[in-house]
Amino acid sequence: GAGVSQSPRYKVAKRGQDVALRCDPISGHVSLFWYQQALGQGPEFLTYFQNEAQLDKSGLPSDRFFAERPEGSVSTLKIQRTQQEDSAVYLCASSPEERYHEQYFGPGTRLTVT
Amino acid sequence: QKEVEQDPGPLSVPEGAIVSLNCTYSNSAFQYFMWYRQYSRKGPELLMYTYSSGNKEDGRFTAQVDKSSKYISLFIRDSQPSDSATYLCAMGDSGTYKYIFGTGTRLKVLA
Numbered sequence: 587g588a589g590v591s592q593s594p595r596y597k598v599a600k601r602g603q604d605v606a607l608r609c610d611p612i613s614g615h616v617s618l619f620w621y622q623q624a625l626g627q628g629p630e631f632l633t634y635f636q637n638e639a640q641l642d643k644s645g646l647p648s649d650r651f652f653a654e655r656p657e658g659s660v661s662t663l664k665i666q667r668t669q670q671e672d673s674a675v676y677l678c679a680s681s682p683e684e685r686y687h688e689q690y691f692g693p694g695t696r697l698t699v700t
Numbered sequence: 701q702k703e704v705e706q707d708p709g710p711l712s713v714p715e716g717a718i719v720s721l722n723c724t725y726s727n728s729a730f731q732y733f734m735w736y737r738q739y740s741r742k743g744p745e746l747l748m749y750t751y752s753s754g755n756k757e758d759g760r761f762t763a764q765v766d767k768s769s770k771y772i773s774l775f776i777r778d779s780q781p782s783d784s785a786t787y788l789c790a791m792g793d794s795g796t797y798k799y800i801f802g803t804g805t806r807l808k809v810l811a
Contacts, residue, residue: 626803627804628803696741
């Protein structure tokens with residue numbers, strides 16, 4: 587079946603603008619993760635959903651970052667009042683229930699804040 | 701000191717060579733160890749995962765875990781130019797959903 591999809595693939599925002607990044611996980615995957623990947627670094631955990639419940643948001647860098655998954659499938663990561671340090675690739679991953687080690691990643695959204 | 705250390709490379713090898721990629725870690729509670737391959741401008745792709753110690757083989761890829769040394773390795777046999785990518789290790793303790801990734805090693809296989 588289809589893999590994880592993300593949109594947009596690229597986003598350029600002016601500092602201070604709000605952005606919304608979308609993730610479509612693999613159908614039936616209960617677990618959904620958001621990661622931030624800076625240039626030359628590995629992905630860093632941002633937040634975790636089990637169905638529609640956000641069980642962990644400890645990795646969100648500030649209260650400008652907000653994520654939701656209202657119906658337990660599609661998820662949106664929103665960043666308010668973007669700053670230059672928010673420039674990174676935002677990756678979404680999904681996994682079957684409790685098989686967290688089998689995370690399937692989307693292609694990512696490359697966010698550039700100018 | 702980071703929890704997971706990985707040499708960023710780049711590592712350049714001729715086609716057909718055996719490649720060894722490694723990570724060290726500091727948390728003895730880690731039980732799950734994963735290797736991902738990431739092509740430029742793509743998301744990471746899960747290659748293999750290992751639970752606890754030992755070896756696991758899948759085609760040209762072999763993953764090894766040495767928990768006593770807190771050291772994991774990924775070997776690629778008969779490397780191909782198509783193996784050129786960044787290889788990320790990731791690990792976590794049993795039952796966790798929060799895995800720690802290494803910085804990735806860039807591999808170039810020269811034709």
